[in-house]
Every structure is written in C-alpha cells, then in structure tokens.
Amino acid sequence: MLKRLAIILDQNIHGTTVIAVDSGAASDILRYIMRDKVDTEFKEIRDLLKQNLRNRDKYCKVNVSDRAHNMFEMRFTRNGRNDRIYCQEVRAGKVRYIVMCALFEGKKSNEIPSKYRSRIETIAGYEYEYR
Secondary structure, eight states, X not given: OOOEEEEEEEEOTTSSEEXXXXXXXXXXXXXXXXXXXXXXXXXXXXXXXXTTOOBTTTEEEOOSOGGGTTEEEEEEOGGGOOEEXXXXXXXXTTEEXXXXXXXXXXXXXXXXXXXXXXXXXXXHTOOEEEO
C-alpha cells in the first residue's frame, strides 16, 4: 500500500503527541480550523490533546466498526455548528500521532450516517509518512 503524506502541525513539549493533517485534505481542514470562532475551539482541542487529556465533548473515539478501531473525531459544536474532523490515531513507541483526515460539516444527528461510515473505515486503513 502506498503511504500517504501527513504534514506535522504541532506537538507537545516532549514530542510524545504529534498533531498532523493528511496532505490530501489539508486545504479544506486548514481553511476550516482558521475560520473565526472555529480557531478558538480548535486551539482548545489541540491543547487538550497535547496535554494527553480527554474530553468526550471535544474529542472522542468513533464507534463505527472493528475496522475503524483507530478513528477519533474532533467535535466543533459552538455557535450552532455540529461539525467533525475525523482523525486517525496511531502509536509508534511512545509517540501518539493524531492525523486529521476528513472534515464533515453540518452533522444532523448523533448517529454517523452510512455514507460517512464507509469513508471512515477507508481512512482507518491509511498508512502515513510524517513530515
């Protein structure tokens, strides 16, 4: 399988948590997280991740299937939004890599629609090269 490129955006002081973005989705995701009011929410999520803290309202595991066991979602819910950035989380030794892979705006319910499920399962199988 051809490895995809993940662009490293940030990491914690010890280098044990690395936050990256899939190069193929980078333009959409970066444009989204730089929006007014979204940027503040993203900074909060990023800080939680860098400190190895969990907050299910902001970042949690996606329960789609066994194939997507490594998938998580960043939840953006302020100002009437219900958007998600689906992330693949992988460990390599002591380092936890969180790759933002896909943006889904305007989620309508608590359930994950079937059209998203297959996409999330596909993303779960990606292998990355980090730069």
